[in-house]
Amino acid sequence: MQLVENIDRIRSVHAKATAEAEKKICLWYLSEEKIALALFDEVRPAKEREGLVHSIQHKIDAEDPMKKRVMPFQQLKVTPISNLGTVKTARFFKIFGFDDDFGSHPVESWSENPNYRRCKQAVDGLNVVNDHAERSIKLIQDYNRLLTTKEAAFQNILLTVAEHKKTLPNVKKSTLAKKYSKYFNLS
Structure with missing residues (x-):
């Protein structure tokens, strides 16, 4: 309270x-x-x-x-x-x-x-934790360390992902088909 x-x-x-x-x-x-x-x-x-x-x-x-x-x-x-x-x-x-x-x-x-x-x-004796958030953060940190250890490279990856999310807001088959149908025969 x-x-x-x-x-x-x-x-x-x-x-x-x-x-x-x-x-x-x-x-x-x-x-x-x-x-x-x-x-x-x-x-x-x-x-x-x-x-x-x-x-x-x-x-x-x-x-x-x-x-x-x-x-x-x-x-x-x-x-x-x-x-x-x-x-x-x-x-x-x-x-x-x-x-x-x-x-x-x-x-x-x-x-x-x-x-x-x-x-x-x-x-x-109860511990107050937010397991989901903590696991997600740990997963992201581990994945980031696998990609690169240099801060500049990491920032470039974040910018690339942000740009990609603008052009493809989701990875549904219908969204991908619209975006890439001119390159592939996706019928």
């Missing part, structure tokens, strides 16, 4: 970047399953965590259960975390194979509950 506030603060500086960040936060980072992580944030007020448990146990989803909830960023800014949980949030516990029985007790007693401690330990 601190990130949400920070993004809102820098909106006037870089509107396009903040708009993209807003979409990603609403779609991926505050998903119904991931909002369960707030239960283990002991800095959060007990009342807020209890409210989140209540919304997980009682809020019914009107939408298709397979569909991701997309909340407008402006609404997210004014919605308390305790209202972001749904019955889908309980999937978090199923995914990790945890028992969520601690939610039926007052927050003050959670730290003594073995199920809560097991969940908290696992949550504290």
Whole structure:
């Protein structure tokens, strides 16, 4: 939620970047399953965590259960975390194979509950990574090193690729046939 506030603060500086960040936060980072992580944030007020448990146990989803909830960023800014949980949030516990029985007790007693401690330990051990982006960057870096080690040559390759993308926006057979039909019999 601190990130949400920070993004809102820098909106006037870089509107396009903040708009993209807003979409990603609403779609991926505050998903119904991931909002369960707030239960283990002991800095959060007990009342807020209890409210989140209540919304997980009682809020019914009107939408298709397979569909991701997309909340407008402006609404997210004014919605308390305790209202972001749904019955889908309980999937978090199923995914990790945890028992969520601690939610039926007052927050003050959670730290003594073995199920809560097991969940908290696992949550504290989670690493936040963006595997797809990291793998893509690594692949690109490895490929670039195979092409050339000289910066000038690398820049020329990038310029060539950019020009090529202008003339051939995709590599569909129909696009290639249009472009090169005068050179080959592509019927």
